Amino acid sequence: MSAPTLASRRWRQPSVLPGFGLSFGFTLAWLTLIVLIPLATIFLKAAGLGWSEFLAVGFSPRAMAAYRLSFGTAAMAGLVNAVFGLLVAWVLVRYDFPGKQVVSALVDLPFALPTAVAGIALTALYTPEGWIGQFLEPLGIKVAFTWIGISIALVFIGLPFVVRSVEPVLADLGREVEEAAATLGATRWQTFRHVIFPAIGPALLTGFALAFARGVGEYGSVIFISGNMPGRTEIAPLLIVTQLEQYAYAGATAIAVVMMLASFAVLLLINLIQAASRRRMGA
Secondary structure, three states: OOHHHHHHHHHHOOOOOOOHHHHHHHHHHHHHHHHHHHHHHHHHHHHOOOHHHHHHHHOOHHHHHHHHHHHHHHHHHHHHHHHHHHHHHHHHHHOOOOOHHHHHHHHHHHHHOOHHHHHHHHHHHHOOOOOOHHHHHHHOOOOOOOHHHHHHHHHHHHHHHHHHHHHHHHHHHOOHHHHHHHHOOOOHHHHHHHHHHHHHHHHHHHHHHHHHHHHHOOOOOOHHHHOOOOOOOOOHHHHHHHHHHOOOHHHHHHHHHHHHHHHHHHHHHHHHHHHHHHHHHHO
């Protein structure tokens, strides 16, 4: 049987939801209303600048510094969360201990906590007079009002994305695969590298992508601890707000368009890597 025939039969299979045509139509309509129309409005507003003015505003030295800071700290925080988020997910899945539900609830706390509250709390901790900052200051380590403080804020808000992405995959994997690998003579490192990591790799990459995307657009938890110094600790979302406060709406949309295109390119690359990984796992 040909591939098109198989595909058409799969689309016609009974489902608890409406058929493919109706479901797909609702999907496109909803995405158009919620996503495409607002994004198209941003592009149309930025188009009013003209190409030369768009380049001057969207790629000014101040804007480029903000892009580097936002994307660099988001990527760094995502990598940190990928490592420690995997560790937290492993503990929650593989071990039973008193207070496990409390620890699991704490993982989700950044979802519910207002980001401004998190920013104020982190700033109070890491300023030179703060509970932690007062011990780092004599060592010459400055956290608040630097890129380090921004990265810590993004780690805080991004951790749940990695943990909740990896946790169900680890739970489905079970201990049996580890025991089977051990009976075949594999060491712990070989078991992790050749058995566990390939299985959880796509989920871990998904968690990293979600944490990265959240970090790029984060505002509330960062503005307090960053110091907001143009060219040094000014994030791109804050630069957009600054443009809006100056009634430079076209300039704000120009910066937003650059951020959106760069974010879309990064996420598309991550999705392509995920798809290739799934195909390799299937093969």
